[in-house]
Each structure stands twice: as structure tokens, then as C-alpha cells.
Amino acid sequence: MPLKICPDCKSQVSDKAPHCPKCGRPIAEAEKQRKQTIIMVVALAMAAFYVFKLYYLDPREMERMHQEALETQDRYISNLLSGLQRQAGIFESTPDSGWLFRGNPTLMNRLEDYGEAALTRLIDCVDSTEPANITADNQAVPFGVLCATALLRFVDLGEYDLPPDWPGYVEPTATALELQQAKAAWQEVAAAGWYTLRDN
Incomplete structure (x- = not known):
């Protein structure tokens, strides 16, 4: 024992x-x-x-971690925009509402998750004349049109009384000049804060 x-x-x-x-x-x-x-x-x-x-972490370390997070977010948004440009779809003309986009909205929905950062990047690409993998009347649609369409999906402009001929509303057949005007219109809206981000 x-x-x-x-x-x-x-x-x-x-x-x-x-x-x-x-x-x-x-x-x-x-x-x-x-x-x-x-x-x-x-x-x-x-x-x-x-x-x-x-x-009590070193402020430089906190800044580095914040910068890494921003870079990761920016890289992810860039990948989503690349995917958006490659995604297949079609704009169909309808007598009631003009043009209707038919395609997989998944990438646009994922962009919505990034709010203001995605808004800025989409506005930057509204004037892009590179062809997207989208057609309207059997013609390639510029990527800028797709960016403007994505903006309209997750930005609410309703309460700001923009005119129906506001240049930010672009059609799939938009010219390079119309896309530049659309980008300027979106930049003005963003700078003035005339929008509300929609909830997913």
C-alpha cells in the first residue's frame, strides 16, 4: 500500500x-x-x-494586417470581375422594360457582398469597351454595360429622382462615348452619396 x-x-x-x-x-x-x-x-x-x-499589438502590425485584408479583398473582387467578363449570357429586348439580362447572377450577387469596395471597382469598369461574353442582337456587349448592369442590381437610386435619361442607364448597344458618360454619371452619384446599397 x-x-x-x-x-x-x-x-x-x-x-x-x-x-x-x-x-x-x-x-x-x-x-x-x-x-x-x-x-x-x-x-x-x-x-x-x-x-x-x-x-496592445504594435500599430504597424495592425496596419499591415489591415493592408493584407484590403489586398485580399481587392484580389477577390478582381477575380469576380474577371469571371463576370467571361460569364455567358444574353440581353433580350422586351417591349415592356427595354433590355432584360439573362444570365447567371451568382457573380453579381457575390460582388454585392463587398459593398462600397465593389461599387468603386464596378464604377471604374463602366467605361470598358472590351467585349464581354454576353450578346445582344447577336452582337458582343461591352464589359462596361455588364458593370453598369451589376451596379443597378445592388445600388438603389430610387429615392434620388434621377431622370429617365440619366446617362448611367446604358443599353447593351452603348458606344464608347456613352460608356464614358455613364462612368462620369456613376462617379457623380457616388461622390454625392445619391445611392443606397441594397441588402442581399
């Missing part, structure tokens, strides 16, 4: 005894409390390190 030493009176006690027969100190409870204390100290040390790292 192995023996333990009582931490208080230093007498030998059976390892099965719940307390010291000489001084009455609980033996098994002492070891349990010691393990709990060690666990608490380790947990508190980890929490203190996390709080220190969170609140």
Missing part, C-alpha cells in the same frame, strides 16, 4: 485515506484543488496573452 505525505504535518498517510489521521487535512481534495489551480493559471495566462495581443 503506497503512502503519501501530508502537506501540513508531514506524516505518512495511506493513498486511500480521504484525510490525514493526525491533523485532519483532506488529502485527495488537496491534489484535486492543485490541478484545478494549475488549469486556472494556464487559462488566465492564455487569456492575458490574447488580450495583450488584441489591444
Whole structure:
């Protein structure tokens, strides 16, 4: 039968005894409390390190992390725009509402997740005359038209009373000059804050 030493009176006690027969100190409870204390100290040390790292991190490190996040977001938006340019679709002429875009809206919906950053990038590409993989009347549609269409999907201009002939509304048959005018119109709207981002 192995023996333990009582931490208080230093007498030998059976390892099965719940307390010291000489001084009455609980033996098994002492070891349990010691393990709990060690666990608490380790947990508190980890929490203190996390709080220190969170609140007292070098400002340059915080700026670097912020810059990395922006670069990652910008790279992701660029990939979505590339995918948007390659995506297949068609603009169909309808007697009621003019042109209707038929295609997979997934990429446009993903752009909506990036709000203001995607808005800026889409406005930048509204004047693009590069052909997209979209057609209207069997003619290739400029990528700028697709960017303007994406903008109209997730930006609400309704409460700002823009005229029906506002240059930001472009048709699939838009010329390079019309796309430049559309970009200028969108830049004016963005600078003035005449829009509300739609919820997904």
C-alpha cells in the first residue's frame, strides 16, 4: 500500500485515506484543488496573452494586417470581375422594360457582398469597351454595360429622382462615348452619396 505525505504535518498517510489521521487535512481534495489551480493559471495566462495581443499589438502590425485584408479583398473582387467578363449570357429586348439580362447572377450577387469596395471597382469598369461574353442582337456587349448592369442590381437610386435619361442607364448597344458618360454619371452619384446599397 503506497503512502503519501501530508502537506501540513508531514506524516505518512495511506493513498486511500480521504484525510490525514493526525491533523485532519483532506488529502485527495488537496491534489484535486492543485490541478484545478494549475488549469486556472494556464487559462488566465492564455487569456492575458490574447488580450495583450488584441489591444496592445504594435500599430504597424495592425496596419499591415489591415493592408493584407484590403489586398485580399481587392484580389477577390478582381477575380469576380474577371469571371463576370467571361460569364455567358444574353440581353433580350422586351417591349415592356427595354433590355432584360439573362444570365447567371451568382457573380453579381457575390460582388454585392463587398459593398462600397465593389461599387468603386464596378464604377471604374463602366467605361470598358472590351467585349464581354454576353450578346445582344447577336452582337458582343461591352464589359462596361455588364458593370453598369451589376451596379443597378445592388445600388438603389430610387429615392434620388434621377431622370429617365440619366446617362448611367446604358443599353447593351452603348458606344464608347456613352460608356464614358455613364462612368462620369456613376462617379457623380457616388461622390454625392445619391445611392443606397441594397441588402442581399
